[in-house]
Amino acid sequence: MKNTLLALLLLSISFSSCAQMRIKREKAAQDTAQQISTSGTSNAPAESSRRSIGVAQQFIRDLDNTNLALDIVLSKHVLVQDADDEMYDYLMASLAEIRLNLQSKRLNEIRFVPYADMSRKDVADIDPEGMNTADMIFLYYGKRQLTALYVEKNKIASFTLVSKGNNRAHFVTY
Template sequence: MGKRLLFLLAIFLPIISFAQSTEGSPRTNESVAIAKNFINDMADLDVALDVILSEKVIVNKPNNELYDYLEASLQEIRINLLSKDIEEIQYKRFNELPRKEVRDIDPEGKLVENMIFLYYKNRLLTSLYVEDGKIASFTLVSKGNELAHFVTY
């Protein structure tokens, strides 16, 4: 009886702990919700890009040139979303991705649970970094040495 119980525990404990670990922390779930809300607004042509920029994106050092660049970047994302069924977009957390997909990302001290990667039909659509209830970055760029990082504005 003891060996059977031990055997069953050995089989089911990893499954139970794995199921719990995929849930994500409340902070991570909040980050995914913020990302979904951002994408829904981006896909809605009735929501102006300057409104999205002012309400949904953190801009620490605003100036006209930066706003023009960010609006153009948002326009590119919007154009890309037009041909997609946004209900099919998958929102994946940094920790849910295979190691090979994140090994070239340098978090630079940023919280990885706030890094959300959007996939459409198993292809990376865009990457978002969420901070303080807003989008802190929608720009993941190479910084050399084959590493990428999120650029905040």
């Protein structure tokens, strides 16, 4: 009797996990189909990532150029909407910190990695909150992450990942 109950329990667990995997596969297929239908092309996420990487690379090049004032970098590259003086001060300080961090790096060794190419472990704690993940770019120098960027309207909409509790983080736009 115990062996029969154990066998039934194991069978029900395996059927349950198979059903869950099938549901996840179907959901992923539906998401992909929806992306294709809304974008008109199945290559849209990759194109969006390439464009976002280009925006991020130009931002980093200009930020690394100490002859270019930070307020110029801010106005040229950062998407700011309805910011007050305190927000501008924060953005300038953050840009100065990133610039300082870049000074000890070789720009040609910085890797620009789109969200889609990140391991699940590395993005498990990031909540996209409806943002286009194709426009999320993570900068690495060696094995260390330098910063994460979110690109919108061909500008940097965020270089700030903030904890939102429950071991989750999200991009804050300006």
